Amino acid sequence: MFALTxxxxxxxxxxxxxxxxxxxxxxxxxxxxxxxxxxxxxxxKKSKDEYIGYGxxxxxxxxxxxxxxxxxxxxxxxxxxxxxxxxAPTLFKxxxxxxxSFTCENQQNEFPKKISYFLDGEQLKAIISDDTTxxxxxxxxx
Numbered sequence: 001m002f003a004l005t006x007x008x009x010x011x012x013x014x015x016x017x018x019x020x021x022x023x024x025x026x027x028x029x030x031x032x033x034x035x036x037x038x039x040x041x042x043x044x045k046k047s048k049d050e051y052i053g054y055g056x057x058x059x060x061x062x063x064x065x066x067x068x069x070x071x072x073x074x075x076x077x078x079x080x081x082x083x084x085x086x087x088a089p090t091l092f093k094x095x096x097x098x099x100x101s102f103t104c105e106n107q108q109n110e111f112p113k114k115i116s117y118f119l120d121g122e123q124l125k126a127i128i129s130d131d132t133t134x135x136x137x138x139x140x141x142x
Contacts, residue, residue: 021045023119026043030137033057037057040057041055041126051072055069080104090109092115100119101117101119104116111133115127116129123140125139
């Protein structure tokens with residue numbers, strides 16, 4: 001019985017670790033856009049230690065914003081990396097990770113200083129913020 005309990009605890013812990021951000025996977029369309037724009041995020045899982053994202057905003061059919069994003073585990077620590085906004089990639093350190101939510105932070109970045117994602121029912125919500133400004137992104141699955 002003891003061996004079975006150990007096996008169950010190990011199995012549950014391992015699968016939770018591997019599926020840490022699987023709730024974000026898929027194609028998402030923003031529902032609270034500025035008038036005349038459409039924003040999308042696409043998330044895939046490359047490995048248990050790397051999730052790849054792509055975000056873009058279209059005005060009419062022209063791309064007016066795009067970024068490559070990823071959640072990556074480096075040296076046993078998770079980071080949220082943004083490429084395409086600044087000259088060099090910007091890293092945000094994971095500071096909170098709960099079931100279906102996480103928050104990352106980089107106090108040296110001009111804006112945002114924090115990025116939070118969470119699943120609310122069928123809706124993916126992201127909030128970018130600093131001490132005075134908060135911008136919500138509400139997404140539905142495509």
